[in-house]
Amino acid sequence: MALINPHINFNGNAEEAFHFYKSVFGGEFAQITRFKEMSSPEFPVSEKEANKIMHISLPIGKNFLFANDVPESMGRVNENENRSKISISTESKEEADKLFNGLSSGGQIEMPIEDSPWGSYFGMFRDKYGIEWMIDFDQK
Incomplete structure (x- = not known):
């Protein structure tokens, strides 16, 4: 695969x-x-x-x-552009919390990690380097 x-x-x-x-x-x-x-x-x-x-x-x-x-000869990267997010599917709620808390440190939380309306444990943020992440744990 x-x-x-x-x-x-x-x-x-x-x-x-x-x-x-x-x-x-x-x-x-x-x-x-x-x-x-x-x-x-x-x-x-x-x-x-x-x-x-x-x-x-x-x-x-x-x-x-x-x-x-x-x-620099190629120009600057727009660090606040609307990029695609990096999505991480974790194997446990504890792993989701560890990655969310670690990666979001110093960044901007867009959606706190919590149980989502669609049934998974989910959070979203932009880290201190401007990179956008989504962390998801789905027990299914």
Whole structure:
């Protein structure tokens, strides 16, 4: 079966955000590649961009959360745009609470985690990096 692996663009703070995500989900980074590692005459990298993240991945269960910093030459990412949300289905109410409380710390809660009208335990928020998340536990 195919897996869905979200990929997030950041404006230079991908590494900071991913250390935060790692503190919530646990695990170790599968890969961190900086722009300077890809520098060549065909792809010159400025000193200002050299240590920014070209690719980072964090395994979460059988899936990965991916990200990169967008080079300034490509313009800024609108961190408050209406993006698609990252939806996490948990295996327990306790796991849902742990992820909701951890990831929403410092962010904006749009819908507190609680029993929903459609029968699942659900919450929604934008984390402190502007990424939108939905956490859901359905006993069915």
